[in-house]
Structure formats: C-alpha cells, structure tokens
Amino acid sequence: MRPALLDPLFASVSSLPGIGPKLADLIARVTGREDADDCRVIDVLFHAPSSIIDRRNRPGIALSPQGAIVTLEGRVDRHQPPPPGKSNQPYRVFLHDETGELALTFFRVKGNWLEKALPIDEQVMVSGKVDWFNGRASMVHPDLMVKMSEAGDTPLVEPVYPLTAGLMPKVMRRAVEGALARLPQFPEWMDEPLREREGLPDLEEALRALHDPRDAADLDPRSPSRRRLAYDEFLAGQISLALVRQRMRKASGRAIIADGRLGARIRDSLPFTLTASQETAIADIRKDIARSERMLRLVQGDVGAGKTLVALMAMADAVEAGGQAVLMAPTEILARQHYATIQRFGAAAGLRVEVLTGRVKGKEREEVLARIASGEAQIIIGTHALFQDAIIYHDLMLAVVDEQHRFGVHQRLKLTSKGIAPHLLVMTATPIPRTLVLAAFGDMDVSKLTEKPAGRKPIQTVTIPSERTDEIIGRLRTALAEGKKAYWICPLVEESDESDLMSAEERHALLTAALGPQLGAKIGLVHGRMTGAEKDAVMTAFKAGEVRLLIATTVVEVGVDVPDATIMVIEHAERFGLAQLHQLRGRVGRGEEASTCILLYKGPLGETGRARLSILRDSEDGFLIAEEDLKLRGGGELLGTRQSGTPGFKIASLEAHADLLEIARKDAAYLIDKDPELNSERGQAVRTLLYLFRRDEAVRFLRAG
Template sequence: MRPEILFPLFAELTTVPGIGPRFTRLYEKLAGPKIIDLCWHLPVSLVDRRYAPTLHDAQPDRIATLTVTVHDHYPPANRRTPYRVVCSDNTGQIELTFFHVKGDYLARLLPIGETRVISGKVERYGNRLQMTHPDHVVTPDKQDEIKRVEPVYPLTAGVTNKPLSKAISHAVSLCPEMPDWMDRGIMQKEKWPGWKEALLKAHNPDSEDALHPLAPARQRLAYDELLANQLALTLIRQAQTARKGRAIKGNGQLREKARALLPFDLTNSQEEAVAEITGDMEGPNQMLRLLQGDVGSGKTAVALLSMLAAIETGAQAALLAPTEILARQHMESLGPIADELGLKAVLLTGRDKGKARKAILEQIEDGSANMVIGTHALFQDDVNYQDLALAVVDEQHRFGVHQRLALAAKGKSKDPLSGQVAALDMLVMTATPIPRTLTLTAYGDMDVSRLTEKPPGRKPVDTRTVSSDRMEDIIHAIGRALQSGTKVYWVCPLVEDSEKSDLAAAEERFEALQSHFGDKAGLVHGKMKARDKDAVMEAFAKGAVDLLVATTVIEVGVNVPEATIMIVEHAERFGLAQLHQLRGRIGRGADKSTCILLYHAPLSETARERLSIMRDSEDGFVIAEKDLELRGAGELLGTRQSGMPEFKLADLAFHKELLPMARDDARLILHNDPDLQSERGQALRTLLYLFERDATVSYLKSG
C-alpha cells in the first residue's frame, strides 16, 4: 500500500484549483494524470522581472517592472489600430498598447489617476517608450504577487504559462516534509539540499544557472529518480537470481559438430559471449542474460550454440522473433544446421492453422521437436513443451516484460528433490546498440554480454550525405543500379507536419518511383496487414521487386544480401541509432554497399553533427553514445518502444555520472538492509512509491 504521506500527491489533477474538466486532458498530455506529475514538470527558462528603473532610465528591449500613474485612455479609431493607455512617473511617460481588448475591461484594469505596477518588455517606438500587452498589471499593495523571477515551463497547445505556473505552485505546496532517504555522506560531499528544498529551488530558479541539469537542486532530484530506478532493478534482480534454475550442462558434441558446419570461425567476442552464457546455464540459478550485438555481429551463431547446449541435455530450446518474416529467416538459417545434426527444428507462427498447426503442436509436446522457432505464437495457451530449458528472445525491445514472462512460464522441469518448478533460462538479444548508461537503467536486472566485432568478410558500407537538390541524379543512378541486378531500399521520412502522415509520404514517393521503374518498385509500411507486408518482402528478397520503398518497418531484422544500396530520405529527421539500424540492412553480402543520406537544407547544428558521425563511423556502440549526448535519453528514437524507462527528472546526457553512484548505493543499501526495515530503509520504501515503483515493493518482506 502507498504510504499515507503520499496520498495528496497522487490525487487526480481535477483536484487542483483552476484545472477544470476542459483543461484536464491538456494538462495530462503535458505532464501526466496526477498532482505529482506537475511537481516533476520543471521550468526550462525564466523571466527576470527584478529590473525596476524609472521611466527616464528604462532601457528598451528589457523586461522591466515599473510603478506608474495612469494618465489617459485613447480608444482605437478602427479595429486595426491598438487601444493606447498613457502612463507616467515623475521622470517620463510610457504608452501601453493593447490589440483586440474591450475598453471597459481596460478602464477597470487601469483607472485614470491611479497608480499601478506593470511588468513586461519595454520597447522604443520613435521617441516614445512603449509596452505592448503588459504581462502583469496590479495595484501597489499586490505587487508581491508578481514573481520577480518567473519560471517558464514547457507548454502544449491550449496551455499558457500563467495558469500552469499557478497549478504547479499548488502541487508543490502539497508536498510534505519527508524522512530523508539520502545517504548523509553523499549529500555533504555533493552539497545537495534536502528533497523538499530541492523541489522548491528547482521550481523557483533565481538565475539561468539554477536551470542547468547540473545545478545542485536538479542533481539531487535526478539522483532520487535514478536511485529509485536502481533500487527497483536490484530488487527484481535479487528475486530472479534467487529463483532456482536448473543446471544445464551438455556434453558439447552437438556444439562441436555445429562449429564445423558454420562457414566462419567465431570472433573473440562471440567466443566470450558463448562462454558467459553456457557458464550461466550450468549454474544452479535461473539465467537472465542480455546479448547486445551490433547489426551483423553474429548474434544468431551465439544463439545457436546456446540452444544446442540445452538440446544436448535432452531438453528443448525456443527462439522467439518479433515478426513472421524474421522467424522465417531464422528457420532458413538454423533449420539446415539442425537437419545436419539429426535434430528437428519446427517453425510456429500465427499463420499456421488447422492440421498443419496441430502436427507442429504435437511435435513440440512430445519432444520430437528439439528446436522451436516462432513468433509470439510460441507462448499461446495451447502450446505445451515437453521440456523447455532455454528461451532466446530476439529483438528484445519489441516484446514487453509480460510477454517474456508468458514464455518463461512454459518451462516446467521440476527439481526431483524439492518438487519445485525450475525457472526457465532466458537469453534476450538486441541489435539496437544501447549506451552503457542506458543498459544500466533498462536492463539492470540482467547480466550483459556484448559482441563488439564484426565477423570476418563483412565489408564496410560507404556512407554519403547528399542534398535533396540532387534527387534527379539519385533516381538516374538507381536506374543504372537496378539494370545491373542490384536491389535497393528507399526509406521514407518520419513526417513532422501533422497535415501529412508517414504513410502518405511513403505512398507519394512510391508513386513517383513507380512511374520510373514500374513493377520493379514495391511498397511496405506499418499499416499493412502482416500477410501483405510479408508478400512484398518475399518478392523483394527472392522475386521481381528490386526497389523497396518503405517506412521504418524495415529497421529490424530483414536479411536480403542482394540489397547493396539504401537511400534514406530526409535523413536529418532520424536519430543516429535509427539511421544506424537502417544502414545495417545493407552490407550483408559479398558486394560493396552504399548508403545515401538525403538531407534537406538548411541543417541544424545537431543534424549536421549526426550526419557526419554516420559518415565517419560504423561502430554502433560509439554511435549510440553520441546519440545520447546529442539528443538526451528521452529522445533516442525508438525509446518508447524499447522498454527504456522514461525519466522525468534525470537527463542521462548530463546525469550519467550519477548512475553508477546510484547503482552502488542501491547494492550497498540492500546488502545491509535486504528488506528495507531500518529507518533509512522505510524512507527508501517511500521513495519507491514516490517514483511509482510500487510493484517492486512486493519483493520486500512486509514492514
């Protein structure tokens, strides 16, 4: 149960004065559905209203807070001219101008002969001082209502800064003083304020420096969030590693034969990964390991040898792929090797129906199928394994944790002494290079193996950046390439303009290219039915389609060695990690490959830097680290789909040094106080609830 002290912070936004039903949805979209979400919505800039000169000394183009007397009102002669109000102090005059404002409202706001405190941007118009639509107009006794330094928050259409600022002030005022969960030594060393003081300071910056992610108040809040994240992951990890697995120790015969069948020798990092995985499998506890390898680094070979280690013991192994086409590709590469080894590999996808499906299910259940490859169909209710010992999940980020768990539940082997069901060993793989920092935050519950080399024989991809002004030249060059038997990818842009969808952009480009190349051009996009998409992909891989126009659905897993050219249109709109993933679709055969990044000028500084990194590097891990630096964790393209945590206060581009600190702190805490029963432990339970890690609290003994 969430501690009572936090109840006010988890109330709905509708309880905040000024947020009626009309605005609730807008505020939810901007910050989140609860009051605590407003507390985490930090300012991005500020308006400094401390400059309070006389009118004689007031400098144009500065925000000023002025005390003036109202002289005269001059209503407009027509609707196109402004309503003017002349004010003065004993050193000069200023004209306030208002557009589309009713005179009776202004007469009440600025009565002639009375003193008012006004704040806004001073401008010079001819030889007169002017202020258009002052931000604040109050009587002198209410001048304290004008914040001398006003925070400016990220906004969305329909929400303005003034009411949002009010709502956030209300939310922050509800924050209680809480027992501090922070280690005293860390606080003193870093000179960080207490939690509530940090929150107040973050929302009331007194200078530009206070807005920086490395300002002490902001660092403190970021550390709280990272500590909650690391504490939660460490708790999950402890619960998982305590789960009894089964010791899977084969005799090595199948693996030895398989190595002889592979057309290449394993790289050093492949050998290391195989040793780490089989070492885990031989241990008594459940294996949960992440295999990270760049596109083309040979993850499939590592997966094969891991599966054979399980099969050597008489058990089964399953390989789960996110799409049918990827599952079929795995079957095409692993099936023949299984046959040579005298094993039975079967493919199960959603497409299998009736008698064919029944026959596959029987082979899985009676154990005659040693290796099972498929899509999410592998963990449906009617799929029963005789003895599943290892599950390999490819492209991990396409599956949620619950899907991983559904597959894990298919392992049924029991410890002969205790009768306990042994937890299934799991190897999850990703071709998305993840910066080390993010690996810690998203996969801290797993051990990690990394493949850092490419298998011998892989040729580098020649990457070029070309302006879209040269579109005609590119189309002619593609015509020549198609005539020589080359296959080409043309990736369409992520569309920013809300009038137009990614799909519309792809269809438009497809029609233009089809007019040049006829039936040689094919189109795939995310809105197509899986069967239609697979048919086009099949025609591209093995048939008459030589030019594939696509949205980013081809980013992961498609293997067409004959494709040696890729055009990425509007490359400046893509993140580095995604450009790298797309480029990984080519350079898979013996022929030289070229990737053309078509950009539209003018380029922003960040876009220019991104494109030059792509031109200069093929190392996915280097590219991922650069992407994190340039875009920040929240914006790494694909983050939302990848199971990455979205931090509200921590910005890993700035706070990555805090992450190992938080990890070590979390480990030490749980080593000394495994059930968080001490005084600090109880405060840390509150921290877990504050950052909505409620589920992990269930791993603790009550108290």
C-alpha cells in the same frame, strides 16, 4: 501494498482541478504514459520545465532587441482586422509606449475575443518575442496579454513545459499547481551524511524547486533540485536491479548440460563460418548455463554481427538438455523475422519452432499454447505476448530477450516471476557504453560481437544537402531500373502544421508520382500507425521483390533483414541521433553487393549536426559511434527512448549525473547486503521510493521472498 501517503500522487491525472478526459489524454501523451488511464498525478510532478519566460526584461518597445523575449506595457491605439473574405491575412492590434509603436499580429482569428482582450485606449501588458521588419516592431501571438488593471498577480518568472498540440501552457501550469498541493511529507531514504556532503534538498523541497525556477541556473541538470531527483531515480533503478539479481541468484537455475550435437548440426548446415567473437560468446554462454547459478548475460553486437545465431546455439543446447527456450522481440516484424531465421537454421537440427504474437488468435492460438504446454514446441518466438498468464511452459530453461532496452526491468521481472527460473540472455544491436550498461542492466556479464560476418562489404556513406533531392531521385530511378532495392526513411508519418519535415505519406505520394509509372513494381509504405498485419504484408512484398522501393519511418530501424537491399536514403538526417542513423544504415550492406547510404540534410547545420554526420560518414564501428553519441546527445536517445534522459528515467541523465549513478549503485548494493528484505527504518523508506518510481514489481519480489 503501496504506502497510503502516496495515494494522492497515484490518483488519476483527471482528478486534478480542471482536467477532464480530453486534457488527461494530452497530459498522458506529453508525460510519456500509454493513455489517460495510465497517467497519474506523480507523472505531472516529474514533468520538468524545459525553459523559463523571464518577464523581468522590460526594455520598452524601441529598445527591444530583435528576437528577444520581452515584456512591454503600452496603450492600445487601433485594431486592423483582415479585409472581408481574406481570412488568411493577419489581424493586427497597434499599441504604443513612450519609446515607440508595436504591432501585435494574430493569424486565423475567430470571433471578437481580441476586441474584448485588448480594448482601444486600454493600458495593457504583453509578453513575447519581438521581430523587427523595415524599422517596425511586431510581436506574433504574444504568450501573455493582460490589462494593467488585472496584471497584479502575473508571475515575473514562469516555467515553460514541453507541450503537445491542444495542451495550453495555462492548463499545464494549473495541473502542476494542483499536483504540488498534494505533496505529502516523505520519509528520508537518502543516507544523511551523503545528502549533506552533496548539498541536496529533501524530496518535497526538490519537487517544489523544480517547478519554480527563478533563472537559467535552476534549469541546469546540475542544480541541487534536479540532482536530488536524479539520485532518487537512479537509486530506485539500482535497488530494483539489485533485487532482481538477488532473486535470480536465490532462485537457482538448473544447469544445462549438452554435448553440443544439435549445435554441431546447425554449424554443418551454415553456408559460412562463425566469427571469432561469435565463438567466444557461444563458449561464454555454454560455460554460464552449465552452472546451477542462473546466467544473466548481455550480448552486444553491431548491426549484422550475428547475434541471432549466437542465441540459436544456446537455445539448441537448452533443447538438447530436454528443455524449452523462448526468444522475445519488441515488435511483430522482428519476431517474425527471427522466426524465419531460426526456422531456417534450426531445421538442420530438427528443432520445432513456434511463433506467438498478439496477431495469433482464436483456435490457432489455442493450438500453439497447447504445443507449448506439452513441450512439443521447443523454441518459442514472440513479442511480450510470451509473458501473459495464460501461457504455461512445459519446461522453460532459457529466455532470450532481443533489444532489451525496449522492455525494461519490469518485463524481465515478470518473466522471472512466472515461477520458473530460466537462464537469461539479453541481446542488443545498440552498442552501449559501459555507464549505460550499468544504468539499464546493473552488473550484467557482457559479450561483445565485434566483427562483421565474412563477405560483408563496407557501406559507402555520403552526406548531401536536401536541395539536391531531385538529383538523388534521378539516380534512384536508374538503380531501380537495374533491379536494385532501396529504403527511403522519413522522420514523420503524416504532414503537420507545426513541422517543415517531409512526412512518409507525403514522400510516398511524391515518389510514386515520380518513379511509379516506369518502375512496374509497387512502392511500399511502412509506418508505426499501421497494424502489424499491414506492416508485415509490405515487408514481405519488399523481401519478395514485388515492392522495390520502401518508404518508411524508423519502424525499420531494428533488425529488419532484406539482404538484397543496397540503397538507403535518410531524409532530414540531421534530426536523427547517431546511434539511430547507424542502426538505419545497418539495414543495407547485409548481402554480397556493395551498398550506399545517402544522408540528406537540411542546412544550415549546427555544430552538433555537422559533428554527428561526419562521425557517421567516417566510421562503421558501432561502439565508437555509441561513445560519440553519448557525448553529443545523451543516453536516453541512444537507447531509443523518447525523453532525452537515461532510458526509463524522467530527470536523471548520464551525461549530467554519471557520478550519482556510481554512488547510487554502491548505496543500493550496501543497502541490499545489510537489509535484504528492506525491513529497517531506512529499508521501509526505500520501499516508498520504489513505489514512487513505479518499481512495484521489485517490491513484490521482497514479499515473494
């Protein structure tokens, strides 16, 4: 049971003053929750401000520097609405102080609200960014406008939060204040000597300070309040991982004893030989699963390094020992692709392979479930549908999880808590630096696949400014006419007002117009808002050659396998992280032919952007790229999570808080060793910490013993 003192923090976000269902949805989106039902008051507390507005800067109109955010006081002189019928022209309000005149500029003004907000002759205070043009100062859409008679309670320093369309800063601030009002007095789970040594506040103090920054130093990840929150997050994560390990060690696995005859049949049927690192990984896994202690191993391999085959060899051993194996992938596309590969290679050994995703419904689903329960299905491949309670395995011995960072510890626990103790093999195509492995996986054993399979040619990578897009389209026309296949990657699904990025839908329309007529084959489009069935249909057509040019968002980033695609164009490459660009580039160069990757960027590039693209141009070593990426931009994005923190973390980040991760890891190990059931006074406080950071599954483990 969650401790009662946390109940106010786990009330729905719509219980906060002034937050109805529509706003609750927007807050859920901006705090990274699935939907309003899943969004709680605590999510608002962990939504950290990204910058501040400092209204202490009041230089006067004439002395305001270009581009600076300033606060000005002045008297309103006149209103200048757009001429009738010209609603696309701005509405201007002029005011002056003793140094000069300022034009406040507004677009798409509806109604007469400006006349009420800024009456002529009224003394007002405005705050926003000043722009100078032809010697005149203007401020577009001030972020604050208030009559001086009502300006008394305007804060001088105000936090600025990450927002989404439709969510106003005022609303977010009101939600935060409502959430802060519910803070209870937390028990202290941090080791007191450590807290004093690190100079960290208690949690309540840290949360209040987080939302009340006074200057830029308070926004620094190294500020005491952020370090305290980061430590708590790391500690919750490390204790969860320690409990998983403890439980996994406790629920002893069963040794998988196989002489490798099924594996040998698969090997004999392969049109190539395995690489040295594949052989090493297979040997390590075979040694692990032959013990009664459960295996917990991570296989890291660059794009195309042959991880699926390593997993198949392990699954073949499990089947040979009379058991079943599952392989779980993060998306429908990937699950079906693994199914195709494993079906193809497993056929030689007579393996019976099933696929189970959310799309398998009705009678067909019942039949698949029956085959899993009877043991007729030996290898089962699917998405997280594999976890659902309705699924009963005949004898599950091995679970393989692909692209683990998209699942997190929770699902790993769920699989384990089905009352079965399978050996666990985790695969990732994201080469992860050691610190990240610790944060995301705890002390897992790691196998690295370092070579590319034989016969793969290097991919030629070039960077080209977006002004030359037409030239690229011309070259693409020639290549497609020769029968080649190409990807064109865009950062967005559809065009939006706020962004000047090219959307996938818009690019699809332009390329269809430019290339469609003489291509004779369709131009496909794949993005995340399409259903699984729609995506699969386009991918199948692309594989079969009915579609030869595929416009896509990053949904094709992991694992999509079309060996004869040889051209990859990535638009707005400067907007992607290094690891993501490397993943995308790995979609080509999978067959016999030489491949090209074209990175289109919009100049001028910043220093980081330039560094990122040149690292990619000069190297195909995923591990080197991952280390560089970690230096340049942070672990969260490297693992494909949205926030720029570390995967699954709201505040903690590896670059800023690596020292705390190490301390939290040791602290968690010490705590679990001394108090494995968390029954001591500190142990009870730590249970509260686990609930606070939504690690309920880990607490359930304690109860389950």
